[in-house]
Amino acid sequence: MFYSTRSKLIASFLGVSLLVGGVSLFIGGQLLYKAVLSEATNRVRLDLNAASEIYQNRIENVKTALSITTLGLGFRSKLKRQDSQELFNRIRRVALHANLDFAGVTTSDDKLLCRIGANPLSHDAPQPVNPLASLALEGPGIVAGTMILSTEMLAAEDPELAYRARIRLLATPRAAPRAEKMETSGMALCAAIPVLEEGKILGIIYGGVLLNRSKDIVDTVRDTVFQQEIYKGHSIGTATIFQNDLRISTNVLTPDGKRAIGTRVSKEVKERVLDKGERWTDRAFVVSDWYITAYEPIEDIFGERVGMLYVGVLEATYADMRRKALTILVLITLAGMALAIGLGYVLAHKIMSPVHRLIRASQQVSEGNLSPEIGPQSKDEIGVLQNTFKDMLVSLEERDRHRRAEAENRLLQSEKQASIGRLAAGVAHEINNPLTGVLTFTRILLRSKDIGDKNLSHLQKIAESTVRVKNIVKGLLDFSRQTDLDREPTEINRLIRAVISAMENQALIKGVSIQFNSGEDLPMLTLDRNQLQSVLVNLIINALDAMEHGGNIMISTGISLSASDTGKKGVEIAVTDTGCGISPEDLDKLFEPFFTTKEVGKGTGLGLAVSYGIVQRHGGTVRVQSEVGRGSTFTIWLPVEEQSGKDEDIGS
C-alpha cells in the first residue's frame, strides 16, 4: 500500500511543499526578520534625530524667551538701575510663560541681582552666582546648552530643584558597576544672555530647565515621534535622557510600571556612547527588556560628554510580528501540504486510473480474454503504453489464431492418419493372406522347367506386380502404425555418417556425391535410431530420385532454435539436393499420404508422410524449401530434450 504510485506521488508532493514551506519559514524567520529589524533600526535612528531636534528646540525656547525679555526697554532701564524687585517680577513672568525651572539676573561685575527660586534674595550673605551667568560674561556672548549643576548651585537657585535632582541609583541588570549610591547634581538645559547697551554689558539674564525627573521632553518625543502606538497597554516607543549613564528623565517603565528613573544604561552602550562618543543604533537591553534603540551622546556647554539621549522601540513588537508571520507561514505550509495531499491524490488517480485499467486488462488477458476493456485513450505516455498493449493484444490474438489453426490442422492430420491407419489395417489383413497365395504359387510355378518362355515371362510379371502390391501394403502399414519410439541418447552426426555410408553405393551408381557438413558441439539427442535412420534414408532416396543426371547431396547439421516454439533449443539437419525441385502447388501436398510425383511403381507416396510422422513424434518439425530446376532442401528440426523430459520419454 505504502509503495503504491499514489503514495509515492503524494509523498513527493508533500516533500516539495515541505521544502518550499521550510525555505519560506527560514526566509521569513531569518532574512525577513533581519530586514524588518534593519528597517526598525533605521526608523529608530531617524526617531533619535527627531528627539534630538526636540531637545535642541527646548534649549532654543529657553534662549528665545530670555532674549525677548532683554529686548524690552523697561527691562534695560530696570537693569541699569539694578531694580531687583522689578527685574524679579519680569523674569518670574518669563519663567512662568517659558516653563523655566530657574532664572536670574546678574550684574556686569558678576553679582546676582535677583532669581526666581523659592529661596529669594536675602541680603545677609553673598549669593553664589550661577556659573552660566559668569560664562556669558566671560564670553562675552550668548551661552545656551546643556549644563551639569551641582547640588549646591541647585539649592541656591531653589532648594526644591536640589531635591528634585537627587536620584537614588537603582540596581540595573547589565549596567556597568558604579560605586555611588546617589546622584545629587542635576542636568539642565539653560541659556545666559548678556544685555548690551552701546557695546557695554549691562548684565546677564539666565535661565533654564532642570531635566531630572522632568517628563516634558521625553513625553513630547514619545507622543510626537511614536504617535502613541500602543503595544500591550504601553506605548511601543520610549525616550530617555541620561545624565552620565543614569536615567534622569524617561518614560521607559520598570517591570512594576513606574518610570525607570534611577536605572542605568547597559555597559555596552555606555562604553560606546559615553566613553567613545559614538552613536549607537542596535538592539540593546533597556532596564528589563530588549529594545531596538538609538543613543547619542549629549555634550554640555564645555563640550564635555555629560549624558545621552535615547529613543527605543520594544523589540517584542517585532518579535511578535515575526511570530505572526511565522504562524501565517506555517499555516500556508500546512495548507500547501493539505493541498499537496489532495492534489497528489487527484493527480495519482488521474495518472493511475488508465494504468489500473491496463493492469485489470492484463489480468483479463491472463485469464484468456483477448479483448479486454482498456478505457479511453490517454494522450500522454500512458497512451503509448495503451497502444503498445493493444498491439500486443493484436499479435497475441494473431498467434492464438495461428496456434489454433495449427492445432486444428494437426488434429485433422492425425484423424486422417488414424482413419488411414484403420483402413490400412483392414486392407493389409485382407490382402496379405491372398497375396501370400499369389506370391507362393507364382514362385513355385516359376521353378518348374516346362512352362515355356512366354509363360515364364508372364509369371515373372505376376511376381513383380505381387511384390509391388506387397510393398504398397507394407508402406500403408508403416504409415498407419503409430509405433512407440524406442529412444536412446544418440550422437546425431554419427547416425548421419552411418546412413551416408549405407547409401553411398546407391548414390555412386547414379553419379551423385553425398557431402556431410557436420556441426560442432551438438548436444546428444534422445531418438529412436531406427526410425530416424529410415527418415534420413527416405530423404536421401527422394533426393537421389530427384537427380536423374548426377549432382550433389549436401547434408549439414547445426544448433538451432525452433521457429514455431519460441526459444526452444534443438538440432537442425538439412538435406539439400541439386535435383529437379518441387513445384509450389506440390509443396502443400508433399506430406500427404499417397501423394507422389514419382513414376508409377517407383513410389508408394508414403515415404514423406511416414517420415513426417516420425519426426513429429520426436517433437520435431520438417521444413521444405524448393526451387524448380535448382533443387530442394528438407530441414528436420529436433528438440533437445530437457533432463526431466528425457527421463519421461525413456520411461514411456
Add this chain to the structure above:
Amino acid sequence: MRILVVDDEDIVLESCQAVFELEGFEALLVPSADKALGAMKNNDFDLLLIDVKMPKKDGMYLMRKIKEQWPDIPIIVMSGYYTTETIQEAIRMGAATFIAKPFEPDELIKIVRQVIEKEERHGKKESPRN
C-alpha cells in the same frame, strides 16, 4: 520334419503346404486353435507355424496353450497385420521368430531351417516328446 500349420485362411494353408512339400517337409494343416490343440494331442511335430489373427481363439491363445503343455516345441508366428508390440509379445510368450505375410517361399524355408537348426543346437540333449 513334421510341421503343424494353423491359419483360418485356406489359401495360406495351401501355400504353406505347397512350399513345404517342395522342400520335403510333412505339413499338417488346421484352420483353428481348437483343431490345432486336437492335432497336437495325436501327433508329434517338430515345428508350429501359427497365424496370429484368427476368429474366436487367436494365435496368442493357442501359443499360450501349447507352451503350457508342450513347452519345448518351437513356434513361428506369422501375420499379415502386425505391429512391433505384437511381434514383441509373441517373442516374449516363447515364439522362436516372426514372419510377415505375404512371404516368398524361400523366405519361409529359410526361417524354418534357421529355427530348426537353432533348436537342434540347443535342444539336442532332450529327446522329442512322445
